[in-house]
Amino acid sequence: MKKHNFSAGPSILPDSTIKNSAEAVLNFAGTGLSLLEVSHRGKEFVAVMDEAQALFKELLDIPAGYEVLFLGGGASTQFCMVPYNLLAKKAAYLNTGTWANKALKEAKGFGEVVEVASSKDTLYNYVPKNYEIPSDADYFHITTNNTIYGTEIKKDLDVNVPLVADMSSDIFSRPVDISKYTLIYGGAQKNLAPAGVTFVIVKKDALGKMDRHIPTMLDYRTHVDGGSMFNTPPVFPIFSALQTLKWLKEMGGVSAMEKINIDKADLLYNEIDRNKMFKATVADQEDRSLMNICFVMNDEYKELEKDFFDLATSKGMSGIKGHRSVGGFRASTYNAMPKESIQAMVDCMKEFSAKY
Numbered sequence: 522m523k524k525h526n527f528s529a530g531p532s533i534l535p536d537s538t539i540k541n542s543a544e545a546v547l548n549f550a551g552t553g554l555s556l557l558e559v560s561h562r563g564k565e566f567v568a569v570m571d572e573a574q575a576l577f578k579e580l581l582d583i584p585a586g587y588e589v590l591f592l593g594g595g596a597s598t599q600f601c602m603v604p605y606n607l608l609a610k611k612a613a614y615l616n617t618g619t620w621a622n623k624a625l626k627e628a629k630g631f632g633e634v635v636e637v638a639s640s641k642d643t644l645y646n647y648v649p650k651n652y653e654i655p656s657d658a659d660y661f662h663i664t665t666n667n668t669i670y671g672t673e674i675k676k677d678l679d680v681n682v683p684l685v686a687d688m689s690s691d692i693f694s695r696p697v698d699i700s701k702y703t704l705i706y707g708g709a710q711k712n713l714a715p716a717g718v719t720f721v722i723v724k725k726d727a728l729g730k731m732d733r734h735i736p737t738m739l740d741y742r743t744h745v746d747g748g749s750m751f752n753t754p755p756v757f758p759i760f761s762a763l764q765t766l767k768w769l770k771e772m773g774g775v776s777a778m779e780k781i782n783i784d785k786a787d788l789l790y791n792e793i794d795r796n797k798m799f800k801a802t803v804a805d806q807e808d809r810s811l812m813n814i815c816f817v818m819n820d821e822y823k824e825l826e827k828d829f830f831d832l833a834t835s836k837g838m839s840g841i842k843g844h845r846s847v848g849g850f851r852a853s854t855y856n857a858m859p860k861e862s863i864q865a866m867v868d869c870m871k872e873f874s875a876k877y
């Protein structure tokens with residue numbers, strides 16, 4: 522039976538990414554050796570790194586003056602690396618979810634942290650809009666897509682201080698005006714590659730302004746200067762990321778992807794709104810994520826939650842349980858998710874409600 526992979530992360534990847542990665546594990550670039558056992562400084566892997574960085578820049582239309590880095594440590598390491606490198610006195614954070622909150626907490630070890638707004642008391646079911654960012658903040662940190670709660674900041678914000686964004690779960694889902702950001706980071710395992718590599722897009726002239734000592738591996742300049750090869754980079758997920766980037770380009774790039782993502786998300790949100798048994802956890806259309814669609818059973822049908830889960834599972838749906846802090850269901854609809862899988866979910870919801 523065909524599986525429909527709605528997992529929130531690690532998550533669905535294009536077939537070509539999986540297939541080409543598997544082939545490279547057996548025989549990498551015609552070397553007769555596995556990708557897993559060759560030097561990262563050999564010409565075959567250097568070519569992979571160069572092409573991945575170049576395609577990253579091309580697909581996101583990254584202007585001159587920015588560098589793309591591929592690092593280890595996950596997005597979670599960026600929660601401390603960002604303030605280490607950019608927080609001199611004060612930073613502002615928007616608290617839109619568990620990840621945003623973790624980033625904010627980590628920054629507190631480096632200086633004054635101002636939480637400009639939070640949606641915590643309503644279980645993060647909206648994105649706060651009217652807040653003031655202190656004009657003397659070194660940067661303002663946002664999480665553009667809140668993977669757990671299904672909210673998303675889909676427009677690039679205009680702010681009065683340098684903007685830093687965690688884009689772990691919506692990178693490459695839409696065009697981004699990179700020039701509005703000083704730094705963007707994310708774990709690759711949501712929309713790009715298997716776990717193990719973290720991407721960073723950093724404006725180079727923002728670096729080198731701190732008085733503090735920064736440990737070598739946590740200093741962005743180390744990796745800018747070393748071309749992400751200061752130490753051994755995570756070669757396998759970087760290779761896979763390149764395959765996804767090639768696929769993205771074939772699909773028409775991020776503008777084409779955005780249209781497809783809107784179309785896919787509409788299909789599912791429309792059914793959730795239409796179907797009397799279900800309710801979206803995020804009410805405001807503007808805040809609804811195109812990548813993680815969270816919904817619960819309406820109050821009068823709460824006791825049927827397990828029945829729906831069982832029906833969906835029997836039809837090949839995988840990874841649809843909501844995060845334990847939210848409950849209900851979460852359908853993650855990343856770039857690689859085909860519309861037919863979302864249609865299968867919608868059909869399943871229709872079949873379920875027809876029974877009652």
Ligand SMILES: *Cc1c(COP(=O)(O)O)cnc(C)c1O
Pocket residue numbers: 530594595596597598620664666667668687688689690707708709711
């Ligand atoms: C998954 C996720 C993280 C954590 O990423 P790791 O690579 O596991 O550290 C951080 N932020 C967001 C928005 C995420 O979705």
